[in-house]
Amino acid sequence: MSGGPYRRANVGGVSVDLRSDTVTRPTSGMRQAMAQAEVGDDVYREDPSVRALEEHVAGLLGHQAALFVPSGTMGNFCALRASAPAGTEIVADVDAHIVTYELGGLAALGGVQTRTLTGLADALDLAEVAAQLRAFPGGQTYNMIRTSVLAVENTQVRAGGRVWALDRLERLRVITDQAGVVLHCDGARLWNAAVALGVPPGRLGEIFGTLSVCLSKGLGAPVGSLVVGDADLVERAREWRKRLGGGMRQAGVLAAAGLYAVRHHLERLADDHRRAGELAELLADVAPGRVHPELTETNMVLVDVPDAHAFAGRAAAGGVLVGTVGPTTARIVTHLDVDDAAVSRAGGVLAPLLRELPPLPR
Numbered sequence: 001m002s003g004g005p006y007r008r009a010n011v012g013g014v015s016v017d018l019r020s021d022t023v024t025r026p027t028s029g030m031r032q033a034m035a036q037a038e039v040g041d042d043v044y045r046e047d048p049s050v051r052a053l054e055e056h057v058a059g060l061l062g063h064q065a066a067l068f069v070p071s072g073t074m075g076n077f078c079a080l081r082a083s084a085p086a087g088t089e090i091v092a093d094v095d096a097h098i099v100t101y102e103l104g105g106l107a108a109l110g111g112v113q114t115r116t117l118t119g120l121a122d123a124l125d126l127a128e129v130a131a132q133l134r135a136f137p138g139g140q141t142y143n144m145i146r147t148s149v150l151a152v153e154n155t156q157v158r159a160g161g162r163v164w165a166l167d168r169l170e171r172l173r174v175i176t177d178q179a180g181v182v183l184h185c186d187g188a189r190l191w192n193a194a195v196a197l198g199v200p201p202g203r204l205g206e207i208f209g210t211l212s213v214c215l216s217k218g219l220g221a222p223v224g225s226l227v228v229g230d231a232d233l234v235e236r237a238r239e240w241r242k243r244l245g246g247g248m249r250q251a252g253v254l255a256a257a258g259l260y261a262v263r264h265h266l267e268r269l270a271d272d273h274r275r276a277g278e279l280a281e282l283l284a285d286v287a288p289g290r291v292h293p294e295l296t297e298t299n300m301v302l303v304d305v306p307d308a309h310a311f312a313g314r315a316a317a318g319g320v321l322v323g324t325v326g327p328t329t330a331r332i333v334t335h336l337d338v339d340d341a342a343v344s345r346a347g348g349v350l351a352p353l354l355r356e357l358p359p360l361p362r
Contacts, residue, residue: 016346019323021189021272021299021335024220030260037256042068042248049252053259057213057226060262061205065234067227067241068255072188073102074246075212075225076151077110082227082236083182083210084148086111090184091132092151093120095158097186109244113145121156121164126171135179150176153186154193154204158325161276161300161333163193169207176209183207188214188225192298195269209233218269218299219261220336223254265336272299272334275343279332282347287354301332303350305357318349 017023026034040046050068058066069075076098084090090106092099094116098106106112117124117132134147150172155161176183185208187193194201205211210229215221227237241247248254280293280301290304305311308324315322315330323331332350334343 015319015321016338016342016349017321018332018334018338018346019321020333021217024216024336026222026257027220027336029264030221030257033256033260034253037252039250039252042251043242047250047252047255049259050248050255053255053262054226056259057262058228060201061211061213061228062202063205063211063228063230065229065231067234067237068248068251068258069225069227069241069246070223070248072186072212072214072216072225073105074241074244075214075227076102076186077105077244078237078240078246079184079210079212079227079229079233080106080149080151081110081112081240082229082233083184084110084112087145088148089113089115089134089145090149090151091115091117091147093153093156094118095156096120096151096153097157097188098151098153100158112148115147120152121159121162122168126168126175129172130175130179133176133179133181135181147179147181149182149184149210151184151186153188155189155196155298155300157188157300160295160302160331161189161192161298162295163196163297166197166199166203166207169204173207182209184209185211187211189217189298191266192218192269192273195266196273196298201266215258215261218272218335219258219265221254221257221261224258226258268336269299272336272338273297275299275334275338275340276301276332279334279343279347279350283351283354286351287357289360290354290357299334303330303332303354304328304360305330305354311353314353315350318353320346320349322350 037049042050054066099114154164173183190213215224276299277296280291280296284291284293308330311330312322325331
């Protein structure tokens with residue numbers, strides 16, 4: 001995108017792009033893997049690189065099968081629609097990505113309703129969550145919609161990359177099993193959650209009935225996500241992928257990038273988290289109350305400002321691109337293409353901008 005606060009700018013000849021971890025470019029090793037990928041027709045299930053990626057990620061997350069799809073939005077849709085028949089509902093947090101950022105696809109294309117709860121990730125009592133699942137174990141209640149899926153997002157984008165507590169997720173799995181409801185994870189950044197918790201991805205994966213995980217965010221692949229679950233679920237998701245036009249042919253070139261990313265870029269996510277934490281500490285020192293380092297658990301920093309759009313524009317003029325997640329909230333995201341020197345340059349631009357803002361009322 002060009003123009004406005006999102007134009008590319010330079011600091012010492014280098015633009016520092018902190019809008020999102022989706023802006024990364026393939027590394028040289030990844031490009032080499034793509035160039036050498038063995039390919040076939042994936043719609044015929046004959047692409048060996050796609051099969052290798054799917055089998056690897058399914059095993060990594062402790063499930064039977066996986067399906068390579070072009071995007072996380074399609075991954076969420078295919079996974080959720082495979083579990084939720086038309087005319088049923090999906091319960092999610094009020095700020096969930098599937099509710100906020102996917103253009104109502106579940107309703108517009110899938111015939112599925114979403115219902116939101118506030119504080120699903122932490123504040124809402126789990127007994128209340130259980131009471132909100134319309135499961136009807138004794139049979140359908142007259143005219144009342146049935147809950148098919150409870151969806152959680154880990155990490156939580158609009159909360160600044162916050163991570164769900166393991167014990168809360170495990171208790172939700174018990175609740176959903178008792179209700180006969182599928183527990184789904186929008187795991188676009190599940191890899192970040194695993195690194196932040198210090199657990200293997202499978203420790204998180206095994207909690208969920210279905211997952212959608214992304215390759216093109218923190219892991220740095222150019223394209224792609226995967227739907228993960230049992231074999232029957234993945235077959236239903238494959239049908240939805242085709243309906244949506246997501247069937248790919250010689251997709252092994254893209255799958256090879258994803259497989260390289262999963263094999264080489266998981267552990268290094270800790271570097272992104274460290275850099276985000278260091279930047280949060282720096283900005284909090286110059287603007288107390290506007291940045292909360294204790295809430296920076298992964299690779300995102302939220303900044304409270306009077307006008308997020310104006311702040312992003314001023315940052316861009318100084319050579320640093322930042323995102324916005326609300327009228328008064330700017331978002332900074334560290335990623336594969338941001339090293340220590342880039343973080344230092346970003347701090348040198350952003351700190352003076354924050355220092356100029358009026359202090360927050362006490």
